[in-house]
Each structure stands twice: as structure tokens, then as C-alpha cells.
Amino acid sequence: MAASDGPDGQTGDTAFHLIQYESERQLPEIMALIDAELSEPYSIFTYRYFLSQWPFLCHVAVDDATGEYFGCIIGKMERHPCKGIEVEGRMRGYIGMLTVTKQHRKKGVGSGLVKSVIREMIRRGCQEICLEAEVTNAGALKLYERLGFIRDKRLRRYYLNGSDAHRLKLLVDRQTHVDSPTADAKALFSNLYL
Numbered sequence: 286m287a288a289s290d291g292p293d294g295q296t297g298d299t300a301f302h303l304i305q306y307e308s309e310r311q312l313p314e315i316m317a318l319i320d321a322e323l324s325e326p327y328s329i330f331t332y333r334y335f336l337s338q339w340p341f342l343c344h345v346a347v348d349d350a351t352g353e354y355f356g357c358i359i360g361k362m363e364r365h366p367c368k369g370i371e372v373e374g375r376m377r378g379y380i381g382m383l384t385v386t387k388q389h390r391k392k393g394v395g396s397g398l399v400k401s402v403i404r405e406m407i408r409r410g411c412q413e414i415c416l417e418a419e420v421t422n423a424g425a426l427k428l429y430e431r432l433g434f435i436r437d438k439r440l441r442r443y444y445l446n447g448s449d450a451h452r453l454k455l456l457v458d459r460q461t462h463v464d465s466p467t468a469d470a471k472a473l474f475s476n477l478y479l
């Protein structure tokens with residue numbers, strides 16, 4: 286997705302578009318945006334781990350007028366190992382980081398970023414998508430559950446601050462969505478699966 290190919294949007298009086306990560310020159314602004322909002326500290330090596338291998342799974346919301354970055358999502362995708370079984374595991378997408386600056390929240394930007402990355406993961410063959418969210422993060426849990434993610438397991442003391450996480454999972458097999466879609470998930474995936 287080139288910068289000009291991203292979906293256009295409007296949040297309040299801010300017109301914006303989504304771009305895909307292109308080069309390390311964008312890294313300082315992306316790190317500043319994410320580090321300001323997430324409870325977990327990430328080193329530059331963590332960012333480089335994601336961005337050098339899966340640049341196509343980092344999408345950024347950019348203010349059309351100022352060029353400022355105000356939202357970002359970073360993911361990866363890998364084949365999940367099947368322990369003890371001689372078959373290939375499922376291709377799993379993973380959302381590592383998601384943030385929207387406070388003044389732009391609750392206007393659909395976060396959901397837009399998640400949908401954009403999910404579409405890219407599905408296009409590239411992901412069969413399931415996972416992430417962890419703090420059990421107290423009501424906003425993020427609501428956002429993901431509206432998109433069809435389900436709670437898989439609770440991970441005790443998952444974060445450095447000692448709090449638990451929910452592992453959330455979205456199954457993107459055709460059967461799953463045809464049989465039991467939420468309203469939003471159906472709208473999101475209908476063009477891909479029906």
C-alpha cells in the first residue's frame with residue numbers, strides 16, 4: 286500500500302489517510318506515538334524485529350493537513366508450530382501494538398487500523414489472528430470483540446506491571462465466519478468470504 290493508496294477517512298474535523306510503513310526514517314515518530322500510550326516499554330530492537338520482517342503489517346494514520354502520525358498498528362505473521370505432529374501449523378497473524386492519540390479516540394480510527402491490518406493478514410494467508418490485551422483495558426477489549434475476536438485464555442501476570450492479559454483470537458476460516466459471524470465481523474469479511 287503506497288501512501289496515496291490508503292483509505293481516506295475523517296475523524297471529527299481531521300481528514301486522514303492510512304499509510305504502510307516504508308522506512309526507518311518513520312521509526313522515531315512511530316516509537317514516540319506508541320511509547321506515549323502503551324503501558325509496556327518496547328526497545329528499538331523490538332520495533333525493528335517487527336518492522337524489518339513485516340513492514341506491510343505496520344499501518345499508520347496520518348493527518349492530511351499536518352502530516353502528523355496519530356494512530357499506529359504493528360503486527361507480524363508466522364506459521365504456528367504444531368508440537369509433536371507432522372503437519373504444517375496454521376498461519377497465524379499477531380497484532381503486537383495498537384495506539385491512537387487521546388484527542389482522536391472513539392471516532393473509529395482504532396477499528397480502521399485493525400481492519401486494515403486484518404485484511405492484509407488475510408490477503409497473505411493468515412488463518413487466525415491473535416493478540417493480548419490487559420484484562421482492565423475495556424476499550425481495547427470492546428473494540429476487538431466487536432470485530433469478532435473471542436477470549437481464548439487468561440495469561441496470569443503477563444505484563445511487566447504484574448497484570449493479567451486476555452489472549453484474543455479471531456478465526457478467519459470461511460466456515461467460522463459463515464456460521465457464527467458477529468454483525469461487524471460479517472460486514473468486515475463479507476467481501477472476502479461470501
Ligand SMILES: CC(C)(COP(=O)(O)OP(=O)(O)OC[C@H]1O[C@@H](n2cnc3c(N)ncnc32)[C@H](O)[C@@H]1OP(=O)(O)O)[C@@H](O)C(=O)NCCC(=O)NCCS
Nearest residue numbers: 322383384385390391392393394395396418424425427428
Ligand atoms: C484502544 C484504542 C486503540 C481504541 O482506539 P479508538 O480510535 O478510540 O477506537 P474506535 O474509535 O475504533 O473504537 C471502537 C470501539 O471501542 C470503543 N472504545 C474505544 N475506546 C474505549 C474506551 N476507552 N472505553 C470504552 N470503549 C471504548 C468505542 O466506543 C467503540 O465502540 P462503539 O462503536 O460501540 O462506540 C485507544 O483507546 C488507545 O490507543 N488506547 C491506548 C493504547 C491501547 O490500549 N492499545 C490496545 C492495546 S491491546
